[in-house]
Amino acid sequence: MAKMQLRLTVNGEAAELLVEPRELLVYVLRERLGLTGPHVGCDTSHCGACTVDMDGRSVKSCTVFAAQADGADVTTIEGLGAPGGLSVLQQAFREHHGLQCGFCTPGMITRAHRFLQENPNPSEEEVRFGMAGNLCRCTGYQNIVKAIMAAAAELNAVREAAE
Amino acid sequence: MNEMAPISREERVEKLKGLGCSRKRVEDVRFTQGKGNYVDDLKLPGMLHGDFVRSPYAHARVKSVDKSAALALPGVVAVLTAEDLAPLNLHWMPTLAGDKQMVLADGKVLFQGQEVAFVVASDRYVAADAVDLVVVDYEELPVVTDPFKALQPDAPVLREDLQGRTSGAHGDRRHHNHIFLWEAGDKAATDEVIASADVVAEEMVYYHRTHPCPLETCGCVASMDTVNGKLTVHGTFQAPHVVRTVASLLSGIEEHKIRVISPDIGGGFGNKVGVYPGYVCSIVASIVTGRPVKWIEDRMENLTATAFARDYWMKGKIAATKDGRITGLSCHVTADHGAFDACADPSKFPAGFFHICTGSYDIPVAHVGVDGVYTNKAPGGVAYRCSFRVTEAAYFIERMIEVLAIELGMDAAELRAKNFIRKEQFPYHSALGWEYDSGDYHTAWDKALKAVGYADLRKEQAERVEAFRRGETRKLIGIGLTHFTEIVGAGPVKNCDILGMGMFDSCEIRIHPTGSAVARLGTISQGQGHATTFAQILASEIGLPADSITVEEGDTDTAPYGLGTYGSRSTPVAGAATAMAGRKIRAKAQMIAAYLLEVHDGDLEWDVDRFVVKGAPERFKTMKEIAFASYNQAIPGVEPGLEAVSYYDPPNMTYPFGAYVCVMEIDVDTGVHEIRQFYALDDCGTRINPMVIEGQVHGGLTEALAIAMGQEIAYDEIGNVKTGTLMDFFLPTAWETPHYTTDFTETPSPHHPIGAKGVGESPNVGGVPAFSNAVHDAFRPFGLRQSHMPHDHWRIWKIARDLGLHG
Known part of the structure; x- marks a missing residue:
């Protein structure tokens, strides 16, 4: 199959590569760029394990053609850490036991990262609704919600202190 | 001199992060950063990708498989069918339940989604293209998906390979689609109580067919090292040691030449206990091609072909006195097992531990009978987040x-x-x-x-x-x-086995000279956090901080043999092995401490993280000091080093x-x-x-x-x-x-x-x-x-x- 040139920014770094037009973004990230944080759980955009951030929106990279990401700015879980350690969100997931097998976690945290920018001060109900595109089979969500609420509080405190 | 600034006993206990403490999980640091190591993350040089041609029909004769167009596609390396596997006797494989199942369709298919051919290609896209190019000629046969209809006299014969066989692995078969009748309790006494009871409630209770559906599907990477003759299989295995034994028995490769590795597993819930055709085909394909072969099922394959759960039709009668004292219980189950009896139960229990069905109640007499039945549905019958049935x-x-x-x-x-x-x-x-x-x-x-x-x-x-x-x-x-x-923690070797392997479990501990340790177990975490919690058990047993103990599982080359993680058995069995191995370490440590403190063993007592001379609390040796001494002191009658292994056979x-x-x-x-x-x-x-x-x-x-x-x-x-x-x-x-x-x-x-x-x-x-x-x-x-x-x-x-x- 004829290949096309794809240029995109991934986690702040420019990437340029040849791909088949039918290749999915998650495939390019995992197989061509070696970023195995985004996972494939369902192939049908229900589970959200493949969630990445594309131009400031959460997308399910299993249902985005790489060609659609041409010129895009993509962030994966690998690009969300803090220098030398865990980000506030990552730390909150650990602190509140918001993960078990870890398979949904990269997508969950990547979505939570975007969600807290859409709604920095959410209610528990808003967290549950805003995270409903990401499935978890292990935690029953209660501690994920707790972690996101805690991270929101901490991020807001940091923001207020800075202002 | 012992420690510089003495800390209180409470502080010492707290420092261990042992039993009862809500220790944060050690696994989370990698998982939250997207640095987990799941099987699909593995990429080996020269690796090929396998994909299945699957049956669109629930019951059909396979008249022919034409793979020529698929083989002509650039990037396709091989297309395997039952004919290719037959000379190796791998076109069928034994199930955990004493039945056998087709690896690739042998003359007919018995459920929708059944594996018909295995395509091996340079990448996933090519493999998927090739799957579409394999032409299979089917002749449809009558389908039966209802277990009651399957037992009618004129029901279609599903398992032609068993025709004329009047008994199976679990006794007599009374019909061509009947697998077994399994019973427990006293039928006559139960019938009598029910017949004469004040009150009898009768009901049919159906527990429908469902699926464990972990977020990560099943998959493996098989890699045959043709130079050294060693096969390595990485996969989503809840029981890696058993997989190694099965792989050895099926392939004829000696067990020491097989290494099975369960990496991080994205949830199991019973789905990843069984052995699936994808594993067998990947192994064969790697042996044939000399290259690593990866097989990862997609979600639809997962839901349609690997490991359903439940599908029990339970007809019950419960008898009681007028004032509500239960006097007897009977239950007859019609169990839909699908096309092959691949239930993942201990061998002697074809209905698992269903006979815990008297529940929390003191019921004087009871009887259960379970009829296993073949239908045109996927095989499985796994314990989806429960002990067996x-x-x-x-x-x-x-x-x-x-x-x-x-x-x-x-x-x-x-x-x-x-x-x-x-x-x-x-x-x-x-x-x-x-x-x-x-x-x-x-x-x-x-x-x-x-x-x-x-x-x-x-x-x-x-x-x-x-x-x-x-x-x-x-x-x-x-x-x-x-x-x-619940009834969990299978189980005592005297009556619990999987394919003849007793259901013990194991732990091996090595204490390093500077007072840290590695513990290896026969189980494998799929999200339960074993690396966190088993270190806590050990910390309380041996007095080294949980943070100084690495827990490893899932590599059969390094971990001791164990039966794996399912049926809530890790804590009851491997957790017990961990405690027992820890106690062996402590027993040896006591001898070393006695030597160092120049007292008799019996004059010492254990206190959190140290042995203390009875009545002289200022005289003690910490576990850390003892660990070092075990490597640098010549102690009469005591071997150097500080290691222990325990294989634990639970009494109940x-x-x-x-x-x-x-x-x-x-x-x-x-x-x-x-x-x-x-x-x-x-x-x-x-x-x-x-x-x-x-x-x-x-x-x-x-x-x-x-x-x-x-x-x-x-x-x-x-x-x-x-x-x-x-x-x-x-x-x-x-x-x-x-x-x-x-x-x-x-x-x-x-x-x-x-x-x-x-x-x-x-x-x-x-x-x-x-x-x-x-x-x-x-x-x-x-x-x-x-x-x-x-x-x-x-x-x-x-x-x-x-x-x-x-x-």
Whole structure:
């Protein structure tokens, strides 16, 4: 199959590569760029394990053609850490036991990262609704919600202190 | 000189992060950063990708397979069919249940999605293209998806390979689609009690077919090193050591030349216990091509072909006196096993531990019979987040109790309390042959009822019914009660084995000179957090901080042999092995300390992290000091080093229990439910890490919610799977999932070294009847006795319609 040139920014770094037009973004990230944080759980955009951030929106990279990401700015879980350690969100997931097998976690945290920018001060109900595109089979969500609420509080405190 | 600044005993205990502490998980640092190592993350040089051609038909003869067009596609390396595997005798393989199953279709297919050919290609896209190019000529055969119809005299013959065979691995077969009849208890005595009872409640309880559906599907990478003759298989295996043994027996490769590695596993819930055709085909393809071969199933393949759960039709009769004392229980199960009997149960238990179905109650006589039946559905029958068939048993008895309460006109909570096994009856011998190790059901029950304000709830419910009848509301309240008893921790080698391997488990510990350690176990975590919690068990046993103990599992080249992780067996069995290995370390440490302190062994006592001379608390040696001494001192009569291994054969199962209450509001006109409150009290014996226990309970309850309220693997009459994607197969989101309140009592297991019983599966076992009973209870005032799960909105709406509540 004829290949096309794809240029995109991934986690702040420019990437340029040849791909088949039918290749999915998650495939390019995992197989061509070696970023195995985004996972494939369902192939049908229900589970959200493949969630990445594309131009400031959460997308399910299993249902985005790489060609659609041409010129895009993509962030994966690998690009969300803090220098030398865990980000506030990552730390909150650990602190509140918001993960078990870890398979949904990269997508969950990547979505939570975007969600807290859409709604920095959410209610528990808003967290549950805003995270409903990401499935978890292990935690029953209660501690994920707790972690996101805690991270929101901490991020807001940091923001207020800075202002 | 010992330590510079002495710290208090409490501080020393705290520093260990041992038993009972909510230690943060060590696994999370990599998982939260996307640095987990799951099988699909593995990339080996020259690796090929396998993909299956699968049957679109549920029952058909395979007349021919034309692979020429596929083979002509650039990038395609091989296309394997049963004909290619037959010379190796690998076109069929043994199942865990004493049956055999096709690896690739041998002349016919028996369920939709069955593996017909295995394509091996340079990448996934090419493999998928090639799958489309394989031309299979099918001749359709009559399909049977109903186990009752499968047993009719004129039902189509499904398993032609078994034709004329009047007995199987579990006794006589009375029909060409019959697999076995398995029985426990005293039939004559039970029939007699039922025939002469004051009150008998009779009901058919169906626990529908569903699927564990972990977020990560099954997969493997097989890699044959043709130079050294060593086969390495990485895969999503809940029992890596057993996979190695099976791979050796099937392939003829000696076991020391096979290395099986379970990397991080993205959830298992029973789905990853069995051996699937994908593993066999990947191994063969790697041997044939000399290159690593990866096979990862997609979600539709996962839901349609690997490892269904449940599908038990349970016909029950429960007898009681007029005042509600249960006198007998009988149950006959028609068990739909699909096309091959691939149930993952200990060999001697073709219906698992279903005979725990007397539940938490003191029932003098009982009998169960389970008929296994072949149908044109996928094989499996795994323990989906439960011990073997225990969730079916718990659902059955907890429904029968409710039905009996209706029959007696009694409150279901009172009926339970009246019949619980009393605290002083433990160890309790059940009518179906189990020895319940310990329990205190009344205490748990009273605590639960008090916590939810049971009497007030009933009052509110009654008022709501009146308001409904007056036309003031369209919402009803259901109060779902459950008191369950699990049976986990399989199991004693004398009666529990998988393919002949006794169900012990193991732990090997090495203490390093500077006082840190590595412990390796025969189990494998799939999210349970073993690396965190087993280090806690060990920290309390050997007095080294949990943070200084690395726990490793899943590599058969380094870990001791064990039977793996399923059936809540890790804590009861491998956890016990860990404690016992720790005690061996401590026993040797005591001899070393005695030498160093120049006293007799018997003059020392253990204190948190050190041996202290009795009566002289200032004279002691810490475990850290002892570890160093074991490597640098010549101690007469004591070997250098500090290592231990324990293989633990449990003397009995463990019997965790719990009391759950679900309060549900149901809209009669839409069938939509809202869970207003869910209270879960679990007694899992000694609590190792409360944070992890609570997480397990939340997760298990959510899987129970899914099963009870909407999740199913449904077939149409010609065997099409109607629920093959997550569009149709219900997994609850954060939005649909309620908030849970957790609670506990603590009744330690008397035979487990640290008294722990296991908890991961309890919330599924107890949760399903709690949710289901809530639905039933809402409609009890209007005459509902039994309505089968899953209780999705449509089915609840139908209950209301059939009861005439839509006016």
